Amino acid sequence: MMNVPARKTPSPAPAVDAVDTSYLEGLLGYNARRAALAVIEVFMERMAPYDLRPVDFSVLSLITHNPGITSRQLCSTLGILPPNLVGMINALEKRELIARKPHPRDGRAMGLHLTPSGLKLMRDAERTAAALEAEVSGRLSPTEAKTLIRLLKKVYL
Numbered sequence: 001m002m003n004v005p006a007r008k009t010p011s012p013a014p015a016v017d018a019v020d021t022s023y024l025e026g027l028l029g030y031n032a033r034r035a036a037l038a039v040i041e042v043f044m045e046r047m048a049p050y051d052l053r054p055v056d057f058s059v060l061s062l063i064t065h066n067p068g069i070t071s072r073q074l075c076s077t078l079g080i081l082p083p084n085l086v087g088m089i090n091a092l093e094k095r096e097l098i099a100r101k102p103h104p105r106d107g108r109a110m111g112l113h114l115t116p117s118g119l120k121l122m123r124d125a126e127r128t129a130a131a132l133e134a135e136v137s138g139r140l141s142p143t144e145a146k147t148l149i150r151l152l153k154k155v156y157l
Contacts, residue, residue: 028155039136046132050125051095055080057125059088060114063098064122068111070103097121 024030043054052060058078063069071089075082089112092098097118103109114122137145 032152032155039132042132042136043129046128047125050121050128052125056088056092057129059085060092060097060118060122061126063112063114064119064126067113068101068103070106070109070111072109074112092118 040054043057047053047057050057055078059074062074062077066073071082071085074080075085080088089098089100093100096115099113099115100110101113103111137148140148
């Protein structure tokens with residue numbers, strides 16, 4: 001008969017009672033992402049009646065406030081790759097929210113404009129976004145909210 005070594009009982013793994021997040025909480029990216037996720041989740045719910053994703057809202061808002069903006073300008077402002085914007089513009093045009101019109105100074109470019117239904121949708125959507133912003137920044141004073149926006153812009157601009 002062979003001698004079979006006795007099996008050792010493994011020692012129990014350490015248990016975590018309180019999770020230490022101090023390292024992550026010291027990271028700008030972690031905090032920015034957590035804040036963004038908290039806002040975007042509510043944003044998606046509130047924009048569902050308008051059938052707008054965050055990027056659609058951003059594109060339409062830029063068109064709202066910059067009638068005649070070109071696709072190239074949208075791409076550079078929002079950091080969107082041109083192939084990704086083409087499908088989005090086509091979808092917004094199919095929904096009759098925007099229209100393309102010849103650019104007054106660049107014969108090759110088309111300016112993007114809201115249609116009357118696009119204008120109505122964006123009035124309502126921007127009103128909803130403003131209410132959402134007030135709600136999610138409720139723990140901040142107006143000065144703190146402005147400071148936070150200014151500091152975040154220093155990171156990405």
